[in-house]
Amino acid sequence: MSASDLALIRGDLEAAARRGVELLEGHGDSAALPLRLPKGRVVALGACERHAVAVARESARVDTGGDELSLRMLAGRALDVFVELEVSEGPVADPLEDLLSWLDAGGEFAVRDQVIAAEHDLHLGPLASAARAWSGLDPLWWPRTQASAAVHLAGGAVRCDGRTDVELGGRCSARPSVVVEVKLGRPHQVHLDEVTHYALLVALRDGFAPAAVARWYPGGALADMAVTVDVLHSAALRLADAIGAWAELHAGRPPIERPGAPCSWCPDAGECPSFEPARDPFDPFGDGDPR
Numbered sequence: 001m002s003a004s005d006l007a008l009i010r011g012d013l014e015a016a017a018r019r020g021v022e023l024l025e026g027h028g029d030s031a032a033l034p035l036r037l038p039k040g041r042v043v044a045l046g047a048c049e050r051h052a053v054a055v056a057r058e059s060a061r062v063d064t065g066g067d068e069l070s071l072r073m074l075a076g077r078a079l080d081v082f083v084e085l086e087v088s089e090g091p092v093a094d095p096l097e098d099l100l101s102w103l104d105a106g107g108e109f110a111v112r113d114q115v116i117a118a119e120h121d122l123h124l125g126p127l128a129s130a131a132r133a134w135s136g137l138d139p140l141w142w143p144r145t146q147a148s149a150a151v152h153l154a155g156g157a158v159r160c161d162g163r164t165d166v167e168l169g170g171r172c173s174a175r176p177s178v179v180v181e182v183k184l185g186r187p188h189q190v191h192l193d194e195v196t197h198y199a200l201l202v203a204l205r206d207g208f209a210p211a212a213v214a215r216w217y218p219g220g221a222l223a224d225m226a227v228t229v230d231v232l233h234s235a236a237l238r239l240a241d242a243i244g245a246w247a248e249l250h251a252g253r254p255p256i257e258r259p260g261a262p263c264s265w266c267p268d269a270g271e272c273p274s275f276e277p278a279r280d281p282f283d284p285f286g287d288g289d290p291r
């Protein structure tokens, strides 16, 4: 991938961001700026717009318990922390105590309280054991965890934020740059969308594309994928569509309902006429509670 390929991709995204900003300003809705497109929202908008709107609405209701995570999401957060611990500090000694201490240190007090309440259903031991696969990583790979991969467009009026689970290699290491997402559950198209989105953000952040992105599933092999210009074009199209859709939704367009996997954990599932139970509930441990 050349620098000019990346410049073209950035130019297309800047154009999409400016169109979104102009739409909102034209509707006198500048209060919606900056438009925020975290990774989860970009992927959610591609799956079901109404779901993305519902999640954003519930997340804003901090006083109603709307931030409560499902059991699978709590388990996913625990797995992320165990991998971080293995990569950055060494072996997990006591899964519960180490997890609570990490969440405390990061100011994630609400998540810590939910972990305490759900301790007996979370099965932290197997998650911590699976994360041990990350121990002993060669420091020459220069491993980093939870690195920011934010891209701001239209002078900061559109903000596409993300944090990669693990980054390896890159310029300072003289090894290929690889982005790894830690995933809980069976391989799913949504996971592919997430890693290719990160490939785009990291490419725009660093000025060059990572050599590969990969998904790591507990107990499974690393599923890697080369980052080609087509991969980045596809991710950029998805992001441009998400920017446009989020601006239109803020301007008053009704959200489109697309039933699928997110129906299983959708805040609007009880009232949405398009609700359908997901065929793939991402159920690796047999608990039926999708991440």
Ligand code: SF4
Residues within 6 Å of the ligand: 048, 049, 050, 051, 257, 258, 259, 260, 262, 263, 266, 267, 268, 269, 272, 273, 274, 275, 276
């Ligand atoms: S229930 Fe399904 S179709 Fe309806 S908003 Fe939620 S995810 Fe979309």
